[in-house]
Amino acid sequence: MQALSLAFLAFLLYLAAASWQGMVLLRRASPQPLLVRGMALLGLLSHLPLAIGLFGHGAPVLPGLSTSVILISAGVVAVLLLVSLFKPILNAAVGILPVAGLALLLAAGLPSPERVEGLTPGIALHALSSLLAFAVLAIAAVQAVLLGLQNRALRQHHIRGLVQALPPLTTMERVLFELIWGGVGLLTLSILSGFLFLDSMFAQHLAHKTILSLAAWVIFSVLLFSHYRLGWRGMRAVRWTLGGYGVLLVAYFGSKFVLEVLLGRG
Structure with a gap:
């Protein structure tokens, strides 16, 4: 239940950030890159505990679907936020953030993901x-x-x-x-x-x-x-x-x- 709550919070924050940037593209809001990055970062901070919790110690395993989705969606958001500090790609948040949030929400609802162990x-x-x-x-x-x-x-x-x-x-x-x-x-x-x-x-x-x-x-x-x-x-x-x-x-x-x-x- 806690995992699903964190996923839902991350989804809402990602969606809010993407919605503001979408309004900027439609010229219905002024550019606020700090606001967009801030909401996306808060979403990522809600997302990361789910990703970090997937790592343990033991024999290596091949990640399943839910594990892959949680880890990769966190990575995509993190890369977007980092690269947007140096390149004008924040508009990509309109597509990246809602998909990452929805994917996380769906993955959190799948059977409990296995731990990524022994890397x-x-x-x-x-x-x-x-x-x-x-x-x-x-x-x-x-x-x-x-x-x-x-x-x-x-x-x-x-x-x-x-x-x-x-x-x-x-x-x-x-x-x-x-x-x-x-x-x-x-x-x-x-x-x-x-x-x-x-x-x-x-x-x-x-x-x-x-x-x-x-x-x-x-x-x-x-x-x-x-x-x-x-x-x-x-x-x-x-x-x-x-x-x-x-x-x-x-x-x-x-x-x-x-x-x-x-x-x-x-």
């Missing part, structure tokens, strides 16, 4: 780089959606509203590719550390994640190469970013959802 340094490196890669690329995906909306509005000569609330188009694109570069670097570290420190990246319980993670890495790498060599940008960059992130999303949660939720297997 060796190598496995911890793999887990941390995987989490950070997912977080950075999640922010990139929301940034891509905002960039797509901005592109469409400019093509239709709608220069008020969302277009005025967002940074200039060139800034939005630059930040998108910076996020993708960072995410691909972390994803590379995740894949390499997995091959080095996990028993078998192509074992039955990891094969789908490995193959789809490699596919996502290829998609993002092609996008970065084509942006550098061929000048890919605009809606093409948006589509490839969302496609790559969709594959990564299935890699991280696809089989867990099917096995644990649809088929009811632990």
